Structure formats: structure tokens, C-alpha cells
Amino acid sequence: MLRYFISAVVGYLLGSLSFAVIVSKTKFKKDIRNYGSNNAGMTNTARTFGKKAAAVVFLGDFIKPMIAALIALFLISGEENPVGCAYIAGASAVIGHIFPVFFGFKGGKGVASMFGVTTVMSPISVPILAVPFFVTLSASKMVSLSSIISAVCVPVVTFVIYKFLPFLNPPLLRGDWKIPTVCTAIIAILVIFMHRSNIERIKKGEERKIGSKKG
Numbered sequence: 001m002l003r004y005f006i007s008a009v010v011g012y013l014l015g016s017l018s019f020a021v022i023v024s025k026t027k028f029k030k031d032i033r034n035y036g037s038n039n040a041g042m043t044n045t046a047r048t049f050g051k052k053a054a055a056v057v058f059l060g061d062f063i064k065p066m067i068a069a070l071i072a073l074f075l076i077s078g079e080e081n082p083v084g085c086a087y088i089a090g091a092s093a094v095i096g097h098i099f100p101v102f103f104g105f106k107g108g109k110g111v112a113s114m115f116g117v118t119t120v121m122s123p124i125s126v127p128i129l130a131v132p133f134f135v136t137l138s139a140s141k142m143v144s145l146s147s148i149i150s151a152v153c154v155p156v157v158t159f160v161i162y163k164f165l166p167f168l169n170p171p172l173l174r175g176d177w178k179i180p181t182v183c184t185a186i187i188a189i190l191v192i193f194m195h196r197s198n199i200e201r202i203k204k205g206e207e208r209k210i211g212s213k214k215g
Helices: 002-015 019-027 042-049 051-076 082-098 111-121 125-140 143-164 178-194 196-204
Strands: none
Touching (some): 002 051, 002 082, 019 051, 042 051, 051 082, 051 111, 082 111, 082 178, 111 125, 111 143, 125 143, 143 178, 178 196
16 A cells, blocks of 8 residues: 555656646746636647647656656556556546646646556557547547547546456556556546536537637
């Protein structure tokens, strides 16, 4: 249990490094959370400060939960369920991204970090999850709706792979299905919760679409 706790703390602290805030404050001397949608994430960064800044933000938010998971897997877990420790660290990094202790607990929506956890812990899940994401994006032109649909799919795909198709993961990443499924379910719930305003706009037909001009 101690190793689980340490994994969670390390993951949360790494996740709390909000790259959208760091980039906006260091390069542009502004806080991204005061502009656009007020969200500290890639999409708002792209709309406010451009694609180059958004690319840096995406990479940072994508990689930090991967680093957290790998640290837990190789350095913290020992003999205590390495895969479980890694998922706890990854999920905690997403929580840190959404509620960063270093930036007043006001962070991003966790989509890039969610995919970072999935990529490092179950690489085969990525092409599977890409299908609903891009199908939804193609049909709706809404990044938010695509992200929500993907979030719903993540714990389902994780459960199926770890429970019934563990051979699809590399040997090092095989383990009991319970912690991976619970962690990805928590991530999915948080990501969907953070999109609650988007959901309301989608219901009203007011959500911004790719290529549309700002109203």
C-alpha cells in the first residue's frame, strides 16, 4: 500500500506541472486561464497563442503521465503490482493536470494526459480508441464531443484488454484488470466532468466546431 501511495504522490506532482500555464506565462507573459475558454489546455492555447505553443503544451501534457507511470513501474513498485502502481501514478498525473497544486488547482480537462496514460500502459489501445475519436470528429467537427466519446471508451477498452486479451499488451504491462479499469474509469469520469460546459453547449447546438469562426 505504501508503494501505491508513493506512486500516487509522484504522479500527482508531475501532473501538476501545467504546461499551458507555464508556456503562456514564460513566453507570452500572460495566463492562459484568463483568455478564451479559460481552460489550461492545448485547444485553448492553440486558439489564443497559436499552433506552436499548443504543440509544446500537448507534448508536455501527453508525456508527463507517461513519465509518472514509468517511474512507478520501474522505480517505485518493487514487487507490489508494478502495473497497478503505474496506473495509479498515471491516473494521479491526470488528476494533477486537472487540479494542479502548483497553479491554484485550476488546470486543463485532461484529454492529452488521458491518452498519455493509455499510450504508455496499453499501446494496443491507442489505434482502437482512435477509431471512435476520429469517426466522431469527422461527423461532428467537435473536438470536445470526440474527447468525451473517447473518454467513455477508455475504461471499456482497458477492461476488455486486461481481462480477456492480455496477450495484446507487452509482457511487462500485463496484470490484473481491476486497478487499470478503476483508474481509467476515474480518469474518464473526470474528463467528462471537465467537459460539462461543453456538453451543455452541445445540447443547445452552440458548441464551437473545427473551422468555425468565433462567435
